Amino acid sequence: MAVNRQKPKGFWFNVNAELVVYGSTEPNAQVMLGGRPVQLRADGTFSFRFALPDGRYALPASAYSVEGDAGEPSWNFSATPATMVKSGCSRPSRAGNLDRAERDLRKRCSHD
Numbered sequence: 001m002a003v004n005r006q007k008p009k010g011f012w013f014n015v016n017a018e019l020v021v022y023g024s025t026e027p028n029a030q031v032m033l034g035g036r037p038v039q040l041r042a043d044g045t046f047s048f049r050f051a052l053p054d055g056r057y058a059l060p061a062s063a064y065s066v067e068g069d070a071g072e073p074s075w076n077f078s079a080t081p082a083t084m085v086k087s088g089c090s091r092p093s094r095a096g097n098l099d100r101a102e103r104d105l106r107k108r109c110s111h112d
Contacts, residue, residue, distance in 0.1 A: 016051075016052075016053075017051075017052040017079055018049055018050060018051050018052055019049070019050045019052055019059075020047060020048070020049050020050075021033055021047065021048050021050070021059070021061070022045070022046065022047040022048075023045070023046060024043070024044050024045040024046070025040070025044050025046075025063045025065075025071070026044055026065055026066075027040060027041075027042060027043060027044040028065075028066050029044065029063050029064060029065050029066070030063065030064045031046060031061070031062070031063045032060075032061065032062045032063075033048050033059065033060075033061050034050070034059050034060065034061075035060070036048075052079040053079070054079055054080055055078065055079060056076075056077075056078040057075075057076070057077055057078065057079070058074065058075070058076050059074060059075045059076075059077075060072065060074040061073050061074060061075075
């Protein structure tokens with residue numbers, strides 16, 4: 001069955017994002033990103049791609065050597081698209097999800 005996807009009436013703009021995490025370690029290490037095992041290439045390099053719908057994320061990473069040594073960095077971030085308006089100012093899509101840069105931009109663009 002074909003899905004009928006109609007464009008919204010009026011002006012619209014759709015943006016998506018993804019995150020690519022890459023790195024390297026010893027070829028015989030075990031690597032996990034976000035609780036998922038990552039396949040290493042023969043030289044110990046790797047890359048992993050994540051889709052980023054709106055939201056807040058914590059991305060723990062870990063690598064363990066065969067000797068038991070560990071590395072465990074992690075990242076915390078949010079993905080919140082903004083809607084462009086006149087004068088290059090932006091208006092965040094959710095007023096409750098503002099970080100400092102977005103609040104500063106809103107203050108500078110309050111004349112819009």
